[in-house]
Amino acid sequence: MALLEVDNVHSYYGNIHALKGVTVSVEAGEVVTLIGANGAGKSTTLKTISGLIRPREGAVRLEGDDLSSVPAHAIVARGLVQVPEGRGILGRLSVQENLEVGAFTRNDKPGIAEDLEMVYTTFPRLRERRRQAGGTLSGGEQQMLAIGRGLMARPRVLLLDEPSMGLAPILVEEIFAIIQRLNRDQATTILLVEQNAKAALEVAHRGYVLETGSIHLQGPARQLLHDPRVMQAYLGA
Amino acid sequence: MLETLQRRRILPARLHITDLIMGVVGLLLVLLIVYGSIRSLAIGKYSGVQWLSFVVAGLVQGSVYALIALGYTLVYGILRMINFAHGEIFMAGAFTTYFLAESIDGRGWLDAHPFLSLIAMMLFAALVSMLVAVMLERIAYRPLRGAPRLIPLITAIGASFFLQYTFRGLYGSGVERYPRAEAFKGDLMLGSLAIPKVDLVVIVSAVVLMLALYFFVQRTKAGMAMRAVSEDKRVAALMGIDVDGVIVMTFGIGGALAGAAGVLYALIFGQVQFFMGFIPGLKAFTAAVLGGIGNIPGAMLGGLFLGIVESVGPFLFLEGLGVPSPNQLKDAIAFTLLVLVLIFRPTGILGERVTKRA
Ligand SMILES: Nc1ncnc2c1ncn2[C@@H]1O[C@H](COP(=O)(O)OP(=O)(O)OP(=O)(O)O)[C@@H](O)[C@H]1O
Numbered sequence: 001m002a003l004l005e006v007d008n009v010h011s012y013y014g015n016i017h018a019l020k021g022v023t024v025s026v027e028a029g030e031v032v033t034l035i036g037a038n039g040a041g042k043s044t045t046l047k048t049i050s051g052l053i054r055p056r057e058g059a060v061r062l063e064g065d066d067l068s069s070v071p072a073h074a075i076v077a078r079g080l081v082q083v084p085e086g087r088g089i090l091g092r093l094s095v096q097e098n099l100e101v102g103a104f105t106r107n108d109k110p111g112i113a114e115d116l117e118m119v120y121t122t123f124p125r126l127r128e129r130r131r132q133a134g135g136t137l138s139g140g141e142q143q144m145l146a147i148g149r150g151l152m153a154r155p156r157v158l159l160l161d162e163p164s165m166g167l168a169p170i171l172v173e174e175i176f177a178i179i180q181r182l183n184r185d186q187a188t189t190i191l192l193v194e195q196n197a198k199a200a201l202e203v204a205h206r207g208y209v210l211e212t213g214s215i216h217l218q219g220p221a222r223q224l225l226h227d228p229r230v231m232q233a234y235l236g237a
Numbered sequence: 238m239l240e241t242l243q244r245r246r247i248l249p250a251r252l253h254i255t256d257l258i259m260g261v262v263g264l265l266l267v268l269l270i271v272y273g274s275i276r277s278l279a280i281g282k283y284s285g286v287q288w289l290s291f292v293v294a295g296l297v298q299g300s301v302y303a304l305i306a307l308g309y310t311l312v313y314g315i316l317r318m319i320n321f322a323h324g325e326i327f328m329a330g331a332f333t334t335y336f337l338a339e340s341i342d343g344r345g346w347l348d349a350h351p352f353l354s355l356i357a358m359m360l361f362a363a364l365v366s367m368l369v370a371v372m373l374e375r376i377a378y379r380p381l382r383g384a385p386r387l388i389p390l391i392t393a394i395g396a397s398f399f400l401q402y403t404f405r406g407l408y409g410s411g412v413e414r415y416p417r418a419e420a421f422k423g424d425l426m427l428g429s430l431a432i433p434k435v436d437l438v439v440i441v442s443a444v445v446l447m448l449a450l451y452f453f454v455q456r457t458k459a460g461m462a463m464r465a466v467s468e469d470k471r472v473a474a475l476m477g478i479d480v481d482g483v484i485v486m487t488f489g490i491g492g493a494l495a496g497a498a499g500v501l502y503a504l505i506f507g508q509v510q511f512f513m514g515f516i517p518g519l520k521a522f523t524a525a526v527l528g529g530i531g532n533i534p535g536a537m538l539g540g541l542f543l544g545i546v547e548s549v550g551p552f553l554f555l556e557g558l559g560v561p562s563p564n565q566l567k568d569a570i571a572f573t574l575l576v577l578v579l580i581f582r583p584t585g586i587l588g589e590r591v592t593k594r595a
């Protein structure tokens with residue numbers, strides 16, 4: 001049984017049928033990527049997993065438990081933690097408070113302090129700016145804060161929605177290196193949504209290609225990286 | 238000159254005729270106030286100590302406004318809605334506590350343990366108002382979440398009448414005299430300035446409550462959750478915060494402060510009745526707008542400022558204009574102040590510019 005299972009999920013926005021039977025699974029310790037064009041339904045898949053929208057059909061399961069009646073905030077407490085598209089930094093809270101909000105579901109003070117230290121070691125820039133309001137950070141710093149905040153929850157699965165969006169190439173590289181390190185050194189399980197297909201497939205173990213609400217291709221990341229259909233559509237080759 | 242002002246963003250780029258009229262009206266009012274003040278001071282009818290005592294009276298009244306204003310601002314900060322029934326939440330606590338006060342007084346405890354009695358009464362009023370506020374949210378406002386803004390606003394006005402007449406039905410329409418402990422009667426002399434003891438009790442209580450709220454919001458985990466929800470509900474939920482729970486908590490805290498304020502108000506004026514929430518509710522709303530609605534220190538500051546303007550204003554602005562018995566016009570002064578703020582600084586004293594973030 002996979003750690004996280006998205007099983008034949010159909011999600012709607014009013015009458016718009018955004019997900020038409022999406023099935024994705026993530027095993028503990030994996031980095032799985034979900035790639036696809038604008039409007040394919042990547043964010044919708046993550047929103048459905050987080051309980052922000054409810055599937056009309058199908059189910060999301062964590063270790064076999066159906067999450068369909070679990071409220072969004074309680075899904076976080078169970079370890080499914082999303083770093084949303086556009087980062088969602090709380091601009092009036094300080095950098096440190098943003099990180100503390102990330103640990104909202106936890107009560108183990110020493111563990112939280114330890115993770116805060118870990119986040120500051122991973123992102124030294126955040127330590128320098130910990131008293132600053134979150135809204136005053138640059139885009140790249142905000143993305144680091146968003147990821148750091150996600151880590152503060154000690155997620156069982158970290159859901160990242162386009163962490164490279166809007167960043168300079170050098171920062172994009174850094175973000176992907178960090179994702180890889182988080183997985184390798186701390187065994188963090190990650191579901192990575194990306195439009196930057198090449199970089200995502202390079203750090204992932206497995207990948208799914210989403211097109212207009214359905215999965216079109218799936219397989220080991222290395223294989224997708226060399227699949228002519230993927231190369232043509234997403235890798236600009 | 239007009240263009241320079243527009244380019245420097247002192248005036249809006251597109252100047253409507255209504256803006257112009259409002260600006261002129263506002264300017265005239267300001268001129269009138271300045272002229273009146275100069276005349277009043279020139280007449281020199283009041284001594285320095287008297288002015289000081291007006292300020293103290295204003296601080297007392299203002300600290301009650303501030304406590305009520307916090308409820309408007311907390312709820313606005315979270316839901317971007319004005320809970321116009323908040324004055325009635327204030328009344329509910331004050332009025333219900335009248336019966337407790339009577340029974341405490343009847344046993345002679347009020348005079349024997351004035352401070353303990355006061356604390357008990359404030360706690361009880363806070364509890365009653367909190368319950369009313371939480372029920373209001375649950376029954377009247379929650380089903381309307383996501384509806385156009387006008388709808389909860391109209392509902393709030395309806396709820397306000399509903400509460401007034403419910404409490405009239407429960408407790409009657411008479412004016413009840415609130416007992417005052419012997420220890421709180423009389424004045425305390427500070428040099429030649431006489432400060433009523435009850436005023437000190439009110440100010441100290443209000444300051445303690447405001448500090449407690451500030452500590453709660455800034456230093457506790459629940460307070461941080463409140464700030465997170467007020468900024469972005471979706472993100473707060475993604476951090477594991479129970480947004481509905483925080484909304485209930487916010488109504489509860491705002492209600493509790495209003496209830497405690499109700500006891501202080503009854504202590505100052507010595508009476509309660511079912512309609513008592515209306516004017517203080519409007520004043521506190523004014524105070525919250527003055528300070529910048531949604532802003533917690535703003536509500537505190539706005540309340541104190543309004544209280545002082547209301548208390549000093551009649552003698553300072555109106556006396557010199559030859560207005561007879563100016564003290565009766567303090568409500569007019571409060572609402573004129575609201576109009577001036579809405580014209581010149583709609584975001585309030587401490588308010589931020591209301592802009593949509595990308
Ligand atoms: N709030 C909404 N209301 C209505 N339709 C929506 C809403 N959000 C998304 N959609 C629609 O659902 C479909 C999937 O959107 P989604 O945001 O999941 O795409 P995405 O793959 O994340 O795209 P992007 O790469 O641009 O972020 C799109 O057709 C979009 O227009």
Ligand SMILES: [Mg+2]
Binds near residue numbers: 042043044085161
């Ligand atoms: Mg998206």
